[in-house]
Amino acid sequence: MVAQAANIIVVGTLDTKLAEFLYLRSQILETNPSINVILVDAGRSETHHEAITISQPEVYRRSGHGSSLQSLPRGEVIKTMITGAKSVIKELLDKSNVHGIVSLGGSGGTSIAAAIMRDLPLTLPKLIVSTVASGDTSSYIGETDITMMYSVVDIAGLNGVLRAVIANAAAAIAGMAQSYASRSATNQASDGSEMRKKAIGITMFGVTTPAVEVARRVLDAQGFEVYVFHATGAGGRANGVLDLTTTELADELVGGVFSAGKGRLTAAAKAGVPQIVSVGAMDMVNFGPKDTLPEKFQDRNIFEHNPSVTLVRTTPEECQELGKRVASRLRDNCTSPSVTEVWLPLKGISAIAVEGQAFYEKKADDALFDAIRRGLDGSGIAVKEVDADINDPIWAENIAHRLVKLVGVKSIS
Structure with a gap:
């Protein structure tokens, strides 16, 4: 059987961490060039780059919020972008096969990513590289199977340590997603439905x-x-x-x-x-x-x-x-x-x-x-x-x- 190419969502605040997310994307593709990386911008401000698949304005539009995002306090911005990103990612899951999701962030970015991931199906690979992963992560993970990786240093500019951590994360999500894609293909019945016991x-x-x-x-x-x-x-x-x-x-x-x-x-x-x-x-x-x-x-x-x-x-x-x-x-x-x-x-x-x-x-x-x-x-x-x-x-x-x-x-x- 030919291995199915994996689709991986990369979601985060690109207005503050574009370089880091682009590096994550490049490392995923270096691990396996056949992977389709879907880059979703859940930041506060619009960011322009050819690698972005779903832009910040689209995510914001999907939140259904009427007023200007820039006028909202930080907490409300996070809640608004969580709502929009959840809507976008739900549609991606409904319309196509998604085999993994990954993010980077400090406390704010981790809050956005974790809130999105907690709503996703169990066993779908979910990974967050985070500055808060060395402490009590129960409020982020809840009762789900999110994997968190400690960033060691702040996600604020690429350096030797952060590059190595991100490269490890890229290899991890690529491997998990490819394995998930293979299992998904194996578990399909002849009519295309999923075979599952009660x-x-x-x-x-x-x-x-x-x-x-x-x-x-x-x-x-x-x-x-x-x-x-x-x-x-x-x-x-x-x-x-x-x-x-x-x-x-x-x-x-x-x-x-x-x-x-x-x-x-x-x-x-x-x-x-x-x-x-x-x-x-x-x-x-x-x-x-x-x-x-x-x-x-x-x-x-x-x-x-x-x-x-x-x-x-x-x-x-x-x-x-x-x-x-x-x-x-x-x-x-x-x-x-x-x-x-x-x-x-x-x-x-x-x-x-x-x-x-x-x-x-x-x-x-x-x-x-x-x-x-x-x-x-x-x-x-x-x-x-x-x-x-x-x-x-x-x-x-x-x-x-x-x-x-x-x-x-x-x-x-």
């Missing part, structure tokens, strides 16, 4: 791994492609979600390090994706090394999971609130209650919360279960109580088979 997203933690492994084997045998996550993030693209492990809600409530924010438990519900939700690892709040544990938790039931992770047992009062949050987020966001269920493992919600283990506390679990029952009463969302712990193989098999049935019901309807 997908199931499962949430997992170390203390719910046995259950996930059993459920995954069952779903694999049923012909599903299974994606295991520490957080859901799969709602909009999955055919079903087995949200066994909802521990992030405990961190959000109590102040642990693994909070997923107030959007947790809402994505699949809003999308109407068949899902079964459980309460895996809600017995614990996650912190770092034991010597970093806040003073107010020192008298709590503490479990040192490993030298880097310290767990604090949730109290009955916290569990009651967690149950209310599970119920309210599902009830308030669920568009398909008939294909949404909550399963409660009455004998333990994690490997260390069963009888005889460090976090076993029936009063706390009962408070969690009771709040969920009460909160979902009359919602149309079924609550199933099982006399087993969450890692019981029979429980895991049953929950997986039930999800298969829910996915089938949704497919028929």
Whole structure:
């Protein structure tokens, strides 16, 4: 098979970084001259160069903003150009095959590039060379597969270090894009459509791994492609979600390090994706090394999971609130209650919360279960109580088979 030529979008603020972007473009082409580079200008001011494919005025026009861009404050300029660039790039994806996207930037340019890339399909190669890549990049990446490369020096004039970094980035995006193009061509059916299995997203933690492994084997045998996550993030693209492990809600409530924010438990519900939700690892709040544990938790039931992770047992009062949050987020966001269920493992919600283990506390679990029952009463969302712990193989098999049935019901309807 002849390798398909890759199409790569290069997007950025060309009014301030034209030389750097032209160098990036040249290095991509030097890596592979057959690559089609689409250079998109998302800067504040119009820049003229023959290499620019989509100009700044066109991007601005696509934003739908009426007033002069020059009169807007910096923050509004960035938001406006993000809107325009998203529109342009969406059209490029709709009209032709795009196999990768790359950008360069400081904090502003990175904000523009990341906002664009977060809306693009998972597994499409996305790369940003950034001055902020050495710090906390979670606000830029979110729950996507953006790759960030630290620029080491500021992106303000070409020098030996920056040239080398940009050359590395060019080689990386060229290689990723070419590989993506080849995979895309291979995965096409004879009629031109894409061959794809039905997908199931499962949430997992170390203390719910046995259950996930059993459920995954069952779903694999049923012909599903299974994606295991520490957080859901799969709602909009999955055919079903087995949200066994909802521990992030405990961190959000109590102040642990693994909070997923107030959007947790809402994505699949809003999308109407068949899902079964459980309460895996809600017995614990996650912190770092034991010597970093806040003073107010020192008298709590503490479990040192490993030298880097310290767990604090949730109290009955916290569990009651967690149950209310599970119920309210599902009830308030669920568009398909008939294909949404909550399963409660009455004998333990994690490997260390069963009888005889460090976090076993029936009063706390009962408070969690009771709040969920009460909160979902009359919602149309079924609550199933099982006399087993969450890692019981029979429980895991049953929950997986039930999800298969829910996915089938949704497919028929």
